[in-house]
Amino acid sequence: MLSFEGAASFPSEQPDRRSRPDDDNGGYAMAGELLGFIGIGRMGGPMASRLLDAGYSLCVYDKQPEATADLVARGARLARSAGEVASTAEIVLLSLPTPDIVKAVTLGENGVGVGNRVRTVIDLSTTGPGVATIVAKGLGERQITLIDSPVSGGITGAKAGTLAVMVSGPRDVYDAKVEPILKHFGKLFYTGDKPGLAQTAKLVNNLLAAAALVISSEGMAMGVKAGLDPKVLLDIINVSSGRNSATQDKFPRAVLPGTFDFGFATALSYKDVRLCLDEAEAMGIPMIMGAVVRQILALTQAKYGPDSDFTSIAKLSEEWAGVQIRG
Numbered sequence: 001m002l003s004f005e006g007a008a009s010f011p012s013e014q015p016d017r018r019s020r021p022d023d024d025n026g027g028y029a030m031a032g033e034l035l036g037f038i039g040i041g042r043m044g045g046p047m048a049s050r051l052l053d054a055g056y057s058l059c060v061y062d063k064q065p066e067a068t069a070d071l072v073a074r075g076a077r078l079a080r081s082a083g084e085v086a087s088t089a090e091i092v093l094l095s096l097p098t099p100d101i102v103k104a105v106t107l108g109e110n111g112v113g114v115g116n117r118v119r120t121v122i123d124l125s126t127t128g129p130g131v132a133t134i135v136a137k138g139l140g141e142r143q144i145t146l147i148d149s150p151v152s153g154g155i156t157g158a159k160a161g162t163l164a165v166m167v168s169g170p171r172d173v174y175d176a177k178v179e180p181i182l183k184h185f186g187k188l189f190y191t192g193d194k195p196g197l198a199q200t201a202k203l204v205n206n207l208l209a210a211a212a213l214v215i216s217s218e219g220m221a222m223g224v225k226a227g228l229d230p231k232v233l234l235d236i237i238n239v240s241s242g243r244n245s246a247t248q249d250k251f252p253r254a255v256l257p258g259t260f261d262f263g264f265a266t267a268l269s270y271k272d273v274r275l276c277l278d279e280a281e282a283m284g285i286p287m288i289m290g291a292v293v294r295q296i297l298a299l300t301q302a303k304y305g306p307d308s309d310f311t312s313i314a315k316l317s318e319e320w321a322g323v324q325i326r327g
Contacts (some may be wrong), residue, residue, distance in 0.1 A: 019104075022193050032056045033056055033057065034058070034059065034089050035051060035056050035089050035091050035092070036061075036089035037059070037061075037087035038082050039096040039125070040062040040067040041096075041097065043095050043097075043113075043124070043158050043286050048060060048093075050068070053180070057076075058071060059078075059085050060079065061084065061085045065078070068251070078155070079116055092121050092122070093123075097125070097268060097281075102135060106146075112326050113142050122182070122215070123150075125150055126203070126258070126271075126275070127150075128276075128278070128279055129196025129200050130196070130278075132168075135301050136194075137170075145169065147173065148195055151202075166189050166199075167198050168196065168199075169187060171190070174190060179271050205281060208278075209245055210310070213314070216251065217246075217314040217316070218281075220233060220251065223327050224320065227325045246309075258324075262311045266304065266307075266310045266313075267307065270312040276290065296316065299316060300313050
């Protein structure tokens with residue numbers, strides 16, 4: 001388990017909802033409802049910023065304090081640990097990269113579970129249904145409700161508020177507390193009250209997204225090798241039956257320009273596909289094509305590194321075909 005530094009003791013009372021200086025109010029002006037936000041990364045940062053835009057006050061924490069600088073400059077309170085966030089706000093949102101980190105932040109030492117204020121945790125991470133079930137049970141033993149809410153749409157969607165937001169958890173908590181918050185991130189899809197249902201939906205989506213990128217890379221490499229202009233071929237595909245999320249978005253933005261900077265790490269895509277296949281295997285569902293996608297992602301990660309953009313999948317097809325797919 002990870003250990004979170006700081007915050008040996010936590011405030012016993014909820015602090016005032018304050019965010020900006022005002023000499024007529026003890027040095028601060030009152031702001032909106034106070035929320036906690038843990039994980040101010042490439043996705044978490046834009047989502048937290050949207051909550052500030054919507055009038056909420058925030059208490060934020062990240063293992064890398066510099067990640068919180070912009071939010072703190074806008075009035076967010078900086079906490080010293082996940083536990084301190086959970087002793088400050090009744091509702092805490094998480095946006096974290098891996099299942100192990102989610103378990104550590106929620107159930108580990110100085111994690112959310114030791115907070116004395118939190119009652120609802122909204123997990124925006126992709127963990128898989130197994131981890132969601134474990135976290136829901138562990139938090140439930142501490143009278144904390146987990147709302148499982150992975151998102152899809154990338155950094156662009158996080159900034160624009162156009163994410164697909166999948167949600168599972170108790171319907172009454174969702175209706176009363178969660179829906180008004182999550183609506184600022186995009187379109188909401190309530191999947192049911194069973195922990196992990198939203199995670200299953202997210203894993204299926206991410207498997208299909210990765211599969212589309214793999215097969216589109218192979219097709220585009222073939223077309224270019226035959227002498228087709230890649231932009232013309234892409235235009236044809238995108239008004240024909242072969243169009244998909246890779247040809248409509250990822251290729252125009254990150255492959256044809258040669259930037260390979262769509263904004264989603266290969267390691268994260270590999271993690272999501274692996275989780276999906278592991279869950280399918282546990283359910284007795286064969287995923288033959290999914291296994292191929294997982295292997296392509298493993299090769300991409302081995303060759304270009306875990307921090308490479310997952311559109312680097314196209315580089316493999318380029319190398320194998322001896323061509324470059326460029327506009």
